[in-house]
Amino acid sequence: MLLAGMKPLLKTPGGPNTNVMDAFFNDHEQAVLILGALLGIAYGAIGQWSRFCLYRGIEQRFTRSDTGKLHSFALAMACALLLSQVLVELTGIQFNQTHYFQSNPSIPLLIVGGLMFGIGMQLANACGARSLVLLGSGNLRSLLVLLCIGLSAYMMMSGVFANLRIGLENLTRVPLPSASVPEALTIMGLSSSVSRWSASLVIAAGLLMYASRSEHLRTTPRNWLGAAIIGVLISAGWWITGVIGADDFDPVRLSSLTFVAPIGESLQYLMLASGMSLSFASVVVLGVILGSFGRALLSREFQWQAYDSVGQMQRGIVGGILMGIGGVLSLGCTLGQGLSGFSTLAFTSLIALPSIICGAYISLRVFKSY
Amino acid sequence: MSVRSILAAFALVSCLPAIAQTTNDWQRVAPLAQAVNSEVVLSKGIDITLPLVAENGAAVPLRVNFDTSQLAESEFIRSIRVFSSGNPNAEVIDFHFEAPFSRIELSTRIRLSESQKVFVLAESNQGRQWLSQRDVRVTVSGCLMTGDDSVDAAVMSSPRIALPRNARSGEAAEVRTLINHPMETGFRETAAGEVIPQQLVESLTIKQNDQPILLVKFHTGTSANPFVSAFLDEVDNLLFRWEDQLGEHIEEKP
Numbered sequence: 007m008l009l010a011g012m013k014p015l016l017k018t019p020g021g022p023n024t025n026v027m028d029a030f031f032n033d034h035e036q037a038v039l040i041l042g043a044l045l046g047i048a049y050g051a052i053g054q055w056s057r058f059c060l061y062r063g064i065e066q067r068f069t070r071s072d073t074g075k076l077h078s079f080a081l082a083m084a085c086a087l088l089l090s091q092v093l094v095e096l097t098g099i100q101f102n103q104t105h106y107f108q109s110n111p112s113i114p115l116l117i118v119g120g121l122m123f124g125i126g127m128q129l130a131n132a133c134g135a136r137s138l139v140l141l142g143s144g145n146l147r148s149l150l151v152l153l154c155i156g157l158s159a160y161m162m163m164s165g166v167f168a169n170l171r172i173g174l175e176n177l178t179r180v181p182l183p184s185a186s187v188p189e190a191l192t193i194m195g196l197s198s199s200v201s202r203w204s205a206s207l208v209i210a211a212g213l214l215m216y217a218s219r220s221e222h223l224r225t226t227p228r229n230w231l232g233a234a235i236i237g238v239l240i241s242a243g244w245w246i247t248g249v250i251g252a253d254d255f256d257p258v259r260l261s262s263l264t265f266v267a268p269i270g271e272s273l274q275y276l277m278l279a280s281g282m283s284l285s286f287a288s289v290v291v292l293g294v295i296l297g298s299f300g301r302a303l304l305s306r307e308f309q310w311q312a313y314d315s316v317g318q319m320q321r322g323i324v325g326g327i328l329m330g331i332g333g334v335l336s337l338g339c340t341l342g343q344g345l346s347g348f349s350t351l352a353f354t355s356l357i358a359l360p361s362i363i364c365g366a367y368i369s370l371r372v373f374k375s376y
Numbered sequence: 377m378s379v380r381s382i383l384a385a386f387a388l389v390s391c392l393p394a395i396a397q398t399t400n401d402w403q404r405v406a407p408l409a410q411a412v413n414s415e416v417v418l419s420k421g422i423d424i425t426l427p428l429v430a431e432n433g434a435a436v437p438l439r440v441n442f443d444t445s446q447l448a449e450s451e452f453i454r455s456i457r458v459f460s461s462g463n464p465n466a467e468v469i470d471f472h473f474e475a476p477f478s479r480i481e482l483s484t485r486i487r488l489s490e491s492q493k494v495f496v497l498a499e500s501n502q503g504r505q506w507l508s509q510r511d512v513r514v515t516v517s518g519c520l521m522t523g524d525d526s527v528d529a530a531v532m533s534s535p536r537i538a539l540p541r542n543a544r545s546g547e548a549a550e551v552r553t554l555i556n557h558p559m560e561t562g563f564r565e566t567a568a569g570e571v572i573p574q575q576l577v578e579s580l581t582i583k584q585n586d587q588p589i590l591l592v593k594f595h596t597g598t599s600a601n602p603f604v605s606a607f608l609d610e611v612d613n614l615l616f617r618w619e620d621q622l623g624e625h626i627e628e629k630p
Contacts, residue, residue: 028541164431164515164516165515168515168516169516172516254536254538254554255536255538255552255554255603255605256603274429278428278429280428281426281427281428281429282427282428282429283427
């Protein structure tokens with residue numbers, strides 16, 4: 007019975023447009039928006055509850071204290087990777103339609119962008135996704151950081167620095183024989199499903215082994231359960247855009263949770279709503295704030311917070327700008343590249359994520375003396 | 377001179393360029409100026425839906441509604457033509473109606489090479505004309521790092537037709553169509569600097585009971601994989617026929 011109900015939900019993209027979703031929604035676009043908002047709310051609530059944060063993990067690694075944060079990020083990566091690959095197997099969605107798959111990416115810009123994002127994340131004390139969660143629980147510092155991220159991301163993407171970015175990209179492109187680990191293995195002679203699963207299982211096993219080494223992670227459900235659910239949410243994002251959003255005429259662009267450009271897009275939507283339509287990415291952003299707000303109210307953790315000093319505010323602004331610019335150059339943030347992009351095993355993600363971590367680490371070394 | 381009259385004069389002077397501009401804009405688009413042949417062009421009645429800001433100028437969704445309550449008895453819309461002020465070729469897409477349509481609501485995707493105005497000209501069988509315009513700002517691609525210079529084979533393939541899911545009889549219902557084709561404009565160059573020759577799907581004819589009811593002409597301003605949707609009064613016995621520049625054609629029944 008359950009399986010019979012599942013089948014239309016897992017229809018292959020481009021298939022006949024009749025499924026149980028039709029009973030609830032007018033069309034696939036409305037379905038994507040409503041499910042996207044729910045996805046955002048779920049991420050906001052879980053992120054607020056679990057305090058999921060890559061930057062905290064890196065910081066604790068730096069100060070050599072085990073609070074399981076870095077390990078829980080590894081666990082979320084493994085969950086996102088495995089579930090997303092299962093989704094590919096079941097529905098046939100094509101990750102090569104995502105912007106993480108690039109046949110000739112600008113590798114230098116990916117690295118520079120990742121480093122900038124990492125430094126910005128350290129200066130502002132949280133990445134884009136975490137800032138949205140914090141804003142929902144009353145942290146006004148995050149509001150300023152988010153405004154800086156959104157503004158600088160759009161300056162880089164389509165604003166005053168757009169032509170500079172495109173020029174630099176074209177100068178530094180490196181043609182790759184393949185865009186992801188599974189594609190590379192396929193070129194070496196393995197069949198596509200063997201190469202996908204061998205790569206996914208080996209990488210996921212390594213991440214799980216690393217995650218299980220943390221005593222703190224194993225004993226704190228808040229950490230391991232939170233991370234596992236966030237992994238599920240990443241693959242849910244692929245499902246919403248790739249399966250529910252599939253349409254012969256007007257398919258929704260395949261994407262999952264990602265935050266730098268969407269923060270900018272949400273700001274743009276607030277200003278231009280009469281002339282643009284809402285997208286999956288912006289409803290997710292809105293949902294995260296709402297979800298975190300709701301959970302913070304319920305747990306009585308909502309508390310207004312602001313900057314204590316000029317120096318702290320300056321670091322927030324610079325950090326936000328670096329994250330916006332860096333996030334565009336590296337094609338994503340800690341969530342976008344670190345989890346969503348990573349779950350596709352695209353090379354751009356495998357370059358950007360270590361760069362982000364390096365940037366944060368360097369910044370901790372340089373600036374943590376105060 | 378009183379303060380009021382100075383202010384009034386100032387207001388008038390500052391408005392003048394605006395008035396002059398709105399009356400002249402369309403005349404600067406040569407193919408549009410040629411197409412306008414009536415003395416009085418009506419401005420109300422056409423509703424253009426376009427995004428204010430388009431991040432991908434290669435496929436900007438366009439929807440045109442015409443308020444048919446403006447039409448006199450036995451008057452019907454003969455054609456709806458779309459022009460752009462800033463594209464290398466001003467013609468974007470033309471719809472010619474061979475029969476009266478009770479609901480005029482058309483959708484397609486168009487190419488806009490830069491920020492510009494989009495004009496829609498409607499003409500009735502009695503020679504009355506309506507003109508409307510919208511500004512669109514086109515930014516560089518929001519899609520990051522898509523250095524895709526590939527040249528697709530200019531062959532029509534996989535035509536798709538979607539009939540309305542729950543059409544009620546007596547009510548016009550939306551029929552959507554799409555065919556795969558790169559719509560090479562002839563303006564594009566390969567990385568080596570060679571001009572890629574123009575290859576377009578020229579037209580889509582929708583026939584009902586072997587009688588043509590709607591003829592859509594595509595130009596360089598129509599996006600790749602030309603998409604057309606229209607509201608038809610009847611959705612039985614339809615035939616869709618696409619023709620390309622080479623004289624090839626594909627026929628498809630829903």
